[in-house]
Amino acid sequence: MRLLIVGRLDGQLTAATRIAIDKGAAVVHADSIDTALKTLRGGRGADLIMIDVALPIAALISALEAERIHVPVVACGTATDARAAVAAIRAGAKEYIPLPPDAELIAAILAAVADETRDFIVRDDAMAFVVKLADQVAASEASILVTGESGTGKEVLARHVHGKSGRAGKAFVSVNCAAIPEHLLESELFGHEKGAFTGAVARRIGKFEEATGGTLLLDEISEMDVRLQAKLLRAIQERVIDRIGGGKPVPVDIRIIATSNRNLGEAVRAGTFREDLLYRLNVVNLKIPPLRERPADVVALAEHFARKYAVINGIEPRGIAEEAKRELIASRWPGNVRELENTMHRAVLLATGPEIGVEAIRSPDGGRLDATVESRTRDAASAAAMTAEAVTRALVGRTVADVERDLILDTLDHCLGNRTHAARILGISIRTLRNKLNEYTAGGLEVPQPGESRIAAA
Missing domain, CATH: 1.10.8.60 (Helicase, Ruva Protein; domain 3)
Known part of the structure; x- marks a missing residue:
């Protein structure tokens, strides 16, 4: 977990930093928004930004969006500063942490961002077999595909492989392909050059370069757009990447681990996943059995x-x-x-x-x-x-499109606007869900945003 703290390191913010380090986070400090952006562009990267509420949070979030940098932001400030807390959330901060800091609150936020448990406990023979295979191939340079249902511990096993490999002392960088919008994912992976698009005010190093020497985890790779899969395939084959707007290839030295909770063979047959990319990724398949x-x-x-x-x-x-x-x-x-x-x-x-x-x-x-x-x-x-x-009688007289729309919106409402969770429940890709929601929005319907219900959205 890489944490970037933005603001003056004095008083309670220093205490928050110590707590985060004690909870296992790798902490980098930037005293201003400009310094923070330079840190992110330069390849040091972050999984979470914690910023002093006194700084212009809206300006930071606007800059991140303009430069296609995908990283959640939480604000922190004195517990009595309710007006600043509300302003921070409205500006786009995901959470507000009151100061003085509470150790367990910070731990909970770090865990929520990581969205995984690091507890690696194995007693059952079925799981022990998978771990034995993981240990056997960890020292190799082979790409690994980790499959299994959601919540089985795919990222935990991927980190275990990295820890057992010769790259253990280098970076482990994780990218959730399902959580990052399509138009941001290419820049997130490969970076961009200054002037590559509106808002690209400087060169930005992507996750491939951040992970050089270490391991890059492509989480839920089945959600990646087919067009981007072609660029990924070249990066794996040639060990070079092209930054957006770049004029020459950039060499990289990484080990790829990918995860999926879907059957990629079926995705290949459906035309949503490249067969040649599957072959490249699936040199070794670690299939985690469900907990049951x-x-x-x-x-x-x-x-x-x-x-x-x-x-x-x-x-x-x-x-x-x-x-x-x-x-x-x-x-x-x-x-x-x-x-x-x-x-x-x-x-x-x-x-x-x-x-x-x-x-x-x-x-x-x-x-x-x-x-x-x-x-x-x-x-x-x-x-x-x-x-x-x-149920059948209630559906008589309604079109399939109407029934589908209500099912999608009701599921999204149930998930409080969380599109990744809604897509999993519906059994569709996040890309398909986004396209449907765009259709509904264009038709004048209110679509819940993350953290909202349909009632709140209306």
């Missing part, structure tokens, strides 16, 4: 998360009752490790006895996770049979 197929990992991870969140919340650590363990193993865990972590955090807070009992293992809406897989399947089938006719 790793029962030994379920218990080990649950115990780990129980200890972790007991410490974080100042609660005496407790064991997990045998009945609760059986409950956890019986669950399907569609959200995999990420869902299990949230469940155990909730359980730590809800448990009242000497152990974490089955009554504390609850779903986000407060419901019990006390049914076996078989009983849940039967219940779901029964409910589906009872409601199928009613």
